[in-house]
Amino acid sequence: MSSTVEAVVSLVGGAKRIVVFTGAGISAESGIPTFRDPLTGIWARQDPEKLETANAFREDAALVWGWYLWRRAQVAQAVPNAAHQAIAQLTWTRDVTVITQNIDDLHERAGAVDVIHLHGSLEQPKCFACHRTPTAFSFEEPIASEDMRIEPPRCPRCRGKLRPGVVWFGEELPAVAWKKAVLATKNCDVLLSIGTSGVVFPAAEIPTMALRAGAYVVHINPVQVVQPSCRELCLVGRATEIVPALVFLMRPSTGAQVERPVP
Template sequence: MALNDAIERAALALTDARHVLVLSGAGMSAESGIPTFREAQTGLWARFPPQDLATPEAFAGNPERVWQWYRWRRTLIARGGVNPGHVALAALGRHISLSIATQNVDGLHAAAGSSRVAELHGSIWRERCTACDDETLQPVAEADEDAPLPACARCGAMTRPAVVWFGEMLPMTALERAQRLLAAADRVLVVGTSNQVYPAATLVEQAVAGSAIVIEINTEKTAISKKADIKIAQSASSALPAIAARVARLMIN
């Protein structure tokens, strides 16, 4: 299928949708220049295994080092910022009923203006109290790496990044919300995910096994590429703005 034909078919399918669910993965973040967890383990951080940076045990043993790691990653995300793919999804959400379930912790879907986002692995900008579980959301901005360790405004205890660490379960509220959104969707956009990280990958598997029209946007071939109704072998930053612009024109006409 020619690329322009695929873009047109995707736009027509989305225009006629009752509800669209976007399942996004690391490819969305990569287009902002944001490395994955393991890609970020360079320089100083290359000598630390993941168990020393992203586990409850690591935080209990050395919260200073864990917070230094996450503050450094916050700065990378803030410098990378939203990309045209994030912006296009927010624009689509102003024309059609659209929700997002993302494996990414960077918070960039919300920063771009998308309002209905289920963050399956949590958010690096959200902090959770280790004592009372109260949560606060921090702005997307470069971190002050010399600041004191963050403390809970309610009880004064130390806070931790509200992300899913190795050995932890996904937040059930986000996963259950994503399941409800999938059940309500008649169109599913699978963007920038290898579909290999579970349990989030089960959402993609359920989508291709169901009745919804599945549109995959990925420069790489994945396990569902042959099963998707529409495959767009292009980056999200290129494909999504083209789709959003076409949807906008179709909605006007």
């Protein structure tokens, strides 16, 4: 076992409060394309950045709704991978908060509870007009239709068009989710940053926020992550291999409780 792995096992094993911060990379290992992957099939000629805006919905709501139904169908066909499952296992026995930038439900399907979705969820549409979230809404079976345009359903309150309950370009993060994420981050001892690119703001501020509060940050990524702080470590490799191994090595709990450096 390398010295870096040993250090991470000791840190995480001894931490009182842990934050797991995940990005597109963890879901990519379940077959869900990242935002930078080229689109395929009927959507190959579309630009995601032009579909992920309020203006796009105003101009062609059926096109945007069809795009999200296609994405939801992709998620429905995916299954939680070994990293999702290991994180869920960690939440069952430790004080762990899961914060994700992903709009899929793979963490929940793996068994994690109270997951904070910074960018919303494909499972929770809301009204484009009155902004309410329907209390009794259920999607029909996910479809991967060759018809790109599908008219969105209507809001049961105001009859406005329902839109995906995700954060589009130019929109602010959900206030409640962001507040909960900041509170958990500022109070954690160790933050595991898994499969994140670090370029989508303000979510990308989470690891820096943890460092400023005195926590240790462990990056788990397929490529080396720059570590400007002495309290940052990096494990290079696939999340589906590294995360389960860490959780396994922490049974039983190893190391003493983390001592937070004095600012």
